Amino acid sequence: MWLYLVCLLFHILSAMIWVGGMIFYVIVIMPVIRNPKLKDQKLTLLQLTALQFRSISYFLFLIFITSGFGMLYAKGYLAYGEMISFFTSKIGYMFTLKIGLFLILFLSSVYHDFVSGPKTFVYLEKDSIQYERYRKLSGFFGRFNLLLSLGITILGILVSRGVSVF
Template identity: 80%
Template sequence: MWVYLICLVFHILSAMIWVGGMIFYVIVVMPVIRNPSLKDQKLTLLQLTALQFRSISYILFFLLITSGFGMLFTKGYLLDGQLRLFFSSNIGYMFILKIGFFLILFLSSLYHDFVSGPKTFVYAERDTVQYERYRKRSGFFGRFNLLLSLGITIFGILVSRGISIF
């Protein structure tokens, strides 16, 4: 029982920090760096905050995965006899959908954090056409990741309450 509660607390706190951090980025950081008085520091501020959040994000991903499977294990869903029953139930389908979305989020985050984001900063001073291309792409993946994270959160709440869309 204690292991389950510890996993649950870590899972909820990790999700709160992840989703809350992305929302904070959108509603606080982005408007602040658009301030004309920060024109010269804009890219530096954006890059430093992105790198800081990136390092925290992958720790959160690890905590979300381990705490999520820890909860499943302590509830007995990952035992041989229960495994097939769980994954063939309506709640199991919701869990599979949630994990599928999480995998898409993880891959999208990897692309955003290690390809499109860094290329945006590389091209910022060299090539305005490429800069604009990667800036838009990074923005798209950032918004996509936020929406996907909100969807995962909703599925998590539904699954925890025993509600299925199937």
Template identity: 75%
Template sequence: MSLIFHILSAMIWVGGMIFYVIVVMPVIRNPKLKDVKLTLLQLTALQFRKISYILFLIFIISGFGILFTKGYFSSGQNLLFFSTNLGKMFLVKIVLFLALFLSSLYHDFVSGPKTFLYFEKDIVQYERYRKVSGYFGRINLLLSLVIAIFGILASRGIAVF
């Protein structure tokens, strides 16, 4: 059951990010939406943020659930597993997830809100935070894709190290 929740959460997370990039952002750039562009962007970002942190919680719980049901937390087995190539890949996946989580926190609670805050107050700061938010958004998508690929490979017993 943990695996199903893990996969469904990954589908929603990665799919949501890709949808944002290939649908929401091009639509927002449409000149017809000039007057509501910022509001639309802010509302969709806040909605996806709510969903994101629920998904992060599901990732953590289901990820540990998967490792537990496979017996990797049995007495002494965890250290042996994490010394294998597949175990090392899981460790890299966990480190990448932590990087994704921290990057998302910064994007969602610092650079993103400051972008909206400075929109009408300070164009220089607005541009700065807009670029930073875009950078962190791209990094988050890239990290998410790498994590998903590692998960797919690991589920097939394939280690890249």
């Protein structure tokens, strides 16, 4: 029981930091850097906050995976024989959907953080057309990741309450 509670606590706190950090970024950081007073510092502020959040994000992903499977283990769902019945149940389908969306989120984050985001800054001075392309692409993936994270959070709440959409 203690293992489950510790894993649940880490899972919830990580989700709070991840989703809360992305919402904070959208409702606080982005409006602040658009302020004309910060015209000369805006890109530096954006880049530094993005790098800081990126380093925290991948640590949170590790906690999500560890605590999520820790909760399944503590509930006995990963035991031989139980695993098949769990994954073929309605809640198991919800869990599988949640994990699938998490994998999409992870891959999308990797692309955003290591391809489109950095290329935006690379093309800033060199090529205005490519800069605009990657700026829009980074914005799209940032919004997509936020919406995906909210969907995963909702699925997690439903699964923890034993509610299935299947």
